[in-house]
Amino acid sequence: MYRFCLLTSILLCISIVPLFAQLGPDLPQRTATVKATQALNIGDITILSGSSGGTVSVDHNGIRSSTGSVIMLNMGNMVQPAIFEVKICPGRMINVTFPTTTTLYGNNGGSMVLHIGPTSIGGSGSTFISNKGCDDIHLIRVGGTLDVGSIGSNPAGLYSGTFTLTFVQQ
Numbered sequence: 001m002y003r004f005c006l007l008t009s010i011l012l013c014i015s016i017v018p019l020f021a022q023l024g025p026d027l028p029q030r031t032a033t034v035k036a037t038q039a040l041n042i043g044d045i046t047i048l049s050g051s052s053g054g055t056v057s058v059d060h061n062g063i064r065s066s067t068g069s070v071i072m073l074n075m076g077n078m079v080q081p082a083i084f085e086v087k088i089c090p091g092r093m094i095n096v097t098f099p100t101t102t103t104l105y106g107n108n109g110g111s112m113v114l115h116i117g118p119t120s121i122g123g124s125g126s127t128f129i130s131n132k133g134c135d136d137i138h139l140i141r142v143g144g145t146l147d148v149g150s151i152g153s154n155p156a157g158l159y160s161g162t163f164t165l166t167f168v169q170q
Helices: 002-022
Strands: 032-038 044-047 054-058 064-068 070-073 082-088 093-097 101-106 111-119 126-129 137-148 166-169
Touching: 032 166, 054 070, 064 070, 082 166
Parallel strands: none
Antiparallel strands: 032 082, 044 070, 054 064, 054 137, 082 137, 093 126, 093 166, 101 111, 111 137
16 A cells, blocks of 8 residues: 555656646747837038038937038927837847838939938847836937938928838847
8 A cells, every 4th residue: 555655646746747847937928019209300401502412410319410511500490310119028039120221302303312320229130139018118219311412413302201110029
């Protein structure tokens, strides 16, 4: 009779241990949301007459600078980086990709090339891992550099365009 109890105890241990060994921590939720909340705005500029142009840049912190004969104006047009809000649970990794350039078209004709970036997480193909709660927001800020040609190739007007960021959860 003693052998039977001992054997039963061993069988119970064998059948219980694998159940505990198979249970692991719950995986973080896989839901993620992304919302564009602010557009990139380079602000108002002008070009010296007869010049070949230059560039104007806004970094991911909203700091603007220019090169060549581009003159930055302060006419009330808000200079700002683009902002994307990402909600994702802790422990999840997001890879962010985007094209390096996009074309802006003027309402009076003309076009200019916008070089996208830098971002607050690095260049295209950069990743970040969430260390916040599932309902907390990660802000991804995006700047850009605009190639501004001569007045003849870029008539005065409002230039606009779009670019896409792709967020891949891993």
